[in-house]
Amino acid sequence: MRDLGKLLCACLASLALYGLLFALVLDRPLSDGTLRLEMQRKLAYAARLPSPKLLVLAGSNAAYSHRCQVIGPMLRLPCVNGGIALGIGLDDQFTRWEPLLHPGDIVYLPMEFAQYTVSHAANRLGPDAAILLRHNRIILARLPPGRWLGAFFAADLRALVLSAVEMAVHTAGLAGPRRALAGKFDAAGDRIGATAAKARRNQAFLATLDRADPTAAQIDSGYGSIEIIRFLHWATAHHVHAIGGLPTEFAAIRLPAETLAATGALYRRNHAGFLMLPGESRYPHRDFYDSPDHLVQGCQIAHSIAVARALAKLLRRAIRPPPAWVKKHHCR
Amino acid sequence: MLFNTPVFILGFLPIALAGFFLLGRWAGRRAALWYLAGASLFFYGWWNPPFVLLLAGSIGANYGLGQAILHARLAGRTRQARLILIAGLALDLGLLGWFKYAHFLAASLAALAGWPAPHWHIFLPLAISFFTFQQVMFLVDSFRADRADAGLLAYANFIAFFPHLISGPIVRPKDIIPQFQGDTVVLWNTNGFAEGLDIFLLGLAKKLVLADTFGGFADVGFAAANHAAPLGFFEAWYALLAYALQIYFDFSGYSDMAIGLARMFGIRFPLNFASPYKSRNIREFWQHWNMTLSFFLRDYLYIPLGGNRHGEGRRIGNLMATMLLGGLWHGAGWTFIAWGGLHGAYLVIHGWFRRLARPLPAPFRPIGRLGAHALTLLAVILAWVPFRASGLPACLTLLRGLAGLNGIALPRLMIRALPALGWIARPVPVLPYLGDTRTLAFPEITACLALGWFIVLALPHLHQMSAPTRRLAVAGSFAFAMQALFFAPAVIPFLYFQF
Numbered sequence: 168m169r170d171l172g173k174l175l176c177a178c179l180a181s182l183a184l185y186g187l188l189f190a191l192v193l194d195r196p197l198s199d200g201t202l203r204l205e206m207q208r209k210l211a212y213a214a215r216l217p218s219p220k221l222l223v224l225a226g227s228n229a230a231y232s233h234r235c236q237v238i239g240p241m242l243r244l245p246c247v248n249g250g251i252a253l254g255i256g257l258d259d260q261f262t263r264w265e266p267l268l269h270p271g272d273i274v275y276l277p278m279e280f281a282q283y284t285v286s287h288a289a290n291r292l293g294p295d296a297a298i299l300l301r302h303n304r305i306i307l308a309r310l311p312p313g314r315w316l317g318a319f320f321a322a323d324l325r326a327l328v329l330s331a332v333e334m335a336v337h338t339a340g341l342a343g344p345r346r347a348l349a350g351k352f353d354a355a356g357d358r359i360g361a362t363a364a365k366a367r368r369n370q371a372f373l374a375t376l377d378r379a380d381p382t383a384a385q386i387d388s389g390y391g392s393i394e395i396i397r398f399l400h401w402a403t404a405h406h407v408h409a410i411g412g413l414p415t416e417f418a419a420i421r422l423p424a425e426t427l428a429a430t431g432a433l434y435r436r437n438h439a440g441f442l443m444l445p446g447e448s449r450y451p452h453r454d455f456y457d458s459p460d461h462l463v464q465g466c467q468i469a470h471s472i473a474v475a476r477a478l479a480k481l482l483r484r485a486i487r488p489p490p491a492w493v494k495k496h497h498c499r
Numbered sequence: 500m501l502f503n504t505p506v507f508i509l510g511f512l513p514i515a516l517a518g519f520f521l522l523g524r525w526a527g528r529r530a531a532l533w534y535l536a537g538a539s540l541f542f543y544g545w546w547n548p549p550f551v552l553l554l555a556g557s558i559g560a561n562y563g564l565g566q567a568i569l570h571a572r573l574a575g576r577t578r579q580a581r582l583i584l585i586a587g588l589a590l591d592l593g594l595l596g597w598f599k600y601a602h603f604l605a606a607s608l609a610a611l612a613g614w615p616a617p618h619w620h621i622f623l624p625l626a627i628s629f630f631t632f633q634q635v636m637f638l639v640d641s642f643r644a645d646r647a648d649a650g651l652l653a654y655a656n657f658i659a660f661f662p663h664l665i666s667g668p669i670v671r672p673k674d675i676i677p678q679f680q681g682d683t684v685v686l687w688n689t690n691g692f693a694e695g696l697d698i699f700l701l702g703l704a705k706k707l708v709l710a711d712t713f714g715g716f717a718d719v720g721f722a723a724a725n726h727a728a729p730l731g732f733f734e735a736w737y738a739l740l741a742y743a744l745q746i747y748f749d750f751s752g753y754s755d756m757a758i759g760l761a762r763m764f765g766i767r768f769p770l771n772f773a774s775p776y777k778s779r780n781i782r783e784f785w786q787h788w789n790m791t792l793s794f795f796l797r798d799y800l801y802i803p804l805g806g807n808r809h810g811e812g813r814r815i816g817n818l819m820a821t822m823l824l825g826g827l828w829h830g831a832g833w834t835f836i837a838w839g840g841l842h843g844a845y846l847v848i849h850g851w852f853r854r855l856a857r858p859l860p861a862p863f864r865p866i867g868r869l870g871a872h873a874l875t876l877l878a879v880i881l882a883w884v885p886f887r888a889s890g891l892p893a894c895l896t897l898l899r900g901l902a903g904l905n906g907i908a909l910p911r912l913m914i915r916a917l918p919a920l921g922w923i924a925r926p927v928p929v930l931p932y933l934g935d936t937r938t939l940a941f942p943e944i945t946a947c948l949a950l951g952w953f954i955v956l957a958l959p960h961l962h963q964m965s966a967p968t969r970r971l972a973v974a975g976s977f978a979f980a981m982q983a984l985f986f987a988p989a990v991i992p993f994l995y996f997q998f
Contacts, residue, residue: 168689168690170689170690170693170694170697170966171689171690171692171693171696173693173966173970174693174696174697174700174970174973176970177970177971177973177974177977178700178973178974178977180974181973181974181975181976181977181978182977182978182981184974184978185978185979185982186978197939198937198939288986288988289988291986292986292988317986320981320982320985320986321982321986322982323708323712323979323982323983323987324708324709324712324947324979325712325715325943325947327979328943328946328947328950329939329943331946332939332942332943332946333939336912336916336939336942339916341912341915341916342912342938
């Protein structure tokens with residue numbers, strides 16, 4: 168019996184040591200640190216904006232394919248681009264953004280399809296799980312208990328090793344989150360500098376991508392959809408105007424009509440608007456930077472102009488012409 | 500059902516253990532053994548229920564044949580015993596041959612004749628390679644009268660006992676059957692259970708924490724080789740070094756889990772791995788790698804073929820035949836035959852070396868030992884290339900990378916940190932066939948490989964560890980194992996399941 172007791176103690180000690188290490192000691196200042204800094208900057212910028220304001224929120228599709236510095240002036244609304252990365256849990260994102268949203272604000276959600284269909288398990292273990300445990304335990308405490316467990320058990324052996332490597336590289340001054348983000352985002356959080364010239368070296372890679380769209384059933388049953396619906400209810404209750412939209416994708420892949428219908432219905436059923444652009448936000452391969460969610464800069468601007476015009480129509484707002492500086496940029 | 504899944508650990512295992520010991524206490528040994536045999540068949544049927552009939556039929560037929568052989572032999576009817584043995588071996592090897600090798604043989608013959616490849620869809624029953632060898636052992640030991648008379652119940656448990664049914668260890672009838680026949684098997688032993696659980700948890704950590712991590716690194720490199728990608732020097736070596744660790748931790752982890760599970764049921768299995776990568780020659784390697792298979796090949800193939808008793812030519816022939824068949828046993832493919840052939844050649848060369856080489860002078864012996872270790876390790880690692888590659892073209896692609904024929908590149912960040920590296924490597928933003936193609940993948944994988952090889956080369960294996968050291972190992976690994984068990988995105992099967 169004593170042997171079994173000692174073994175049980177070893178197991179408990181292991182869990183305690185693991186928790187202490189990843190909650191208090193180890194960190195990933197480069198990979199997670201870059202995401203965290205990007206998030207902090209966007210939230211801080213949003214906190215300074217007067218209401219009513221526009222928030223563009225999705226994964227990296229928001230940042231790469233939408234430009235607040237085009238949409239905002241055209242709609243005469245202060246605008247912040249909240250998109251960071253696809254894997255960041257929607258519950259986490261909404262929890263961070265909700266306190267900054269006020270009656271009259273508008274949230275445009277061109278969510279990537281993977282954000283609707285993400286499973287509960289994958290949502291718990293996204294890149295934000297480690298950030299929540301190490302740096303944002305107050306936000307973590309506001310999330311459901313399943314998220315606490317996910318955050319506690321987010322780190323595997325690679326995370327342990329990567330933490331050691333990143334901490335060493337960061338301490339040696341070889342790389343850092345500020346350097347990683349330098350010149351890549353404007354003040355509003357839009358991704359800049361994804362030029363067509365840089366995109367050329369990615370074209371062969373882009374040609375190999377063939378991402379299938381989810382089915383309507385997957386949209387309806389995805390864990391991400393549950394989180395989006397919960398946010399739409401919150402928005403309605405707080406007089407925030409939420410509007411769904413489509414992510415940018417390759418035109419070569421046709422969006423199934425039932426998937427489109429299910430996506431639109433998700434918003435309309437929950438008292439939100441849904442924005443459809445001509446061509447369903449689908450563009451030729453050559454318009455993309457390094458993935459179907461990421462347009463090259465000129466096309467990002469063109470897409471943003473189209474989004475601003477459609478939003479103006481949906482919101483019945485007056486529209487201004489695009490800012491003069493966009494004339495320097497061309498899509499195709 | 501896989502050992503590394505919550506359904507096994509939280510569902511099947513506690514029910515199997517509780518039922519076995521409670522029945523043993525209240526209904527006796529026979530009832531407990533019937534229950535255990537039933538539980539083992541349920542475990543096997545979880546994968547594909549109809550194949551339970553094949554396993555049960557094979558157990559029944561082999562038991563009958565084994566008893567007939569033993570009784571004929573004990574009655575002095577050797578010729579009759581031999582005939583029954585031949586019939587039994589033909590049945591077992593015929594089944595294995597049909598399910599595992601028929602398509603390979605037909606495809607190879609068709610290729611030789613220039614005919615189109617056949618499209619047979621033969622479903623390979625899980626574990627057939629292992630339970631066939633167990634039953635071959637039983638028949639041969641019956642012929643040798645090297646086993647006690649056993650009842651069907653003990654025999655069924657000897658073959659189907661779920662801890663070793665799928666991937667071994669391959670255990671001898673005379674070592675295991677008497678354990679099932681003893682009355683003490685059904686007596687609960689807390690310390691035995693704790694020891695078994697301890698070994699099981701460390702085996703689980705080897706699989707989930709180490710093998711699956713290294714497997715992820717190896718898969719990227721070998722997948723690139725399958726597509727004839729121009730693997731660089733570091734990408735090729737890192738993939739190969741990672742695979743060598745993956746297969747060791749995966750299979751030795753499985754063996755430890757099997758040993759631990761058996762110990763929980765009061766059964767002792769033999770050791771199957773004993774730090775094989777620490778070996779200083781290839782013979783020693785085979786005495787420490789998959790030891791129960793090595794003993795089987797030696798005692799049931801190499802020695803019956805004549806071993807080293809009929810001159811050098813026959814010795815080489817027997818050794819090569821044994822290793823080629825050993826390779827083929829791992830899988831129906833030319834790459835496995837090449838792996839077996841390589842190891843056969845290594846063993847032949849080692850035999851010559853042992854006879855011809857003179858001992859080094861005393862001051863040079865430590866260097867000699869180090870050189871012998873390095874050479875053995877290099878030979879073993881290089882032999883994993885054909886074992887893991889999907890075919891000959893992929894082997895050649897990987898070997899080109901290993902030889903540095905596609906150049907030596909390193910991430911720019913590394914060269915900035917250590918400028919001397921710039922003398923041997925050209926800077927690139929990322930290595931495209933290394934890990935997940937990030938700048939930091941290189942130092943991350945370097946550190947992981949260093950940790951893995953440190954564990955393998957510098958630490959004792961877990962059966963050499965004292966109980967307190969083992970508990971320390973549990974304290975270091977348990978949380979990571981639970982993380983992988985309950986939170987990993989996918990369950991990765993054991994590598995030896997495919998064999």
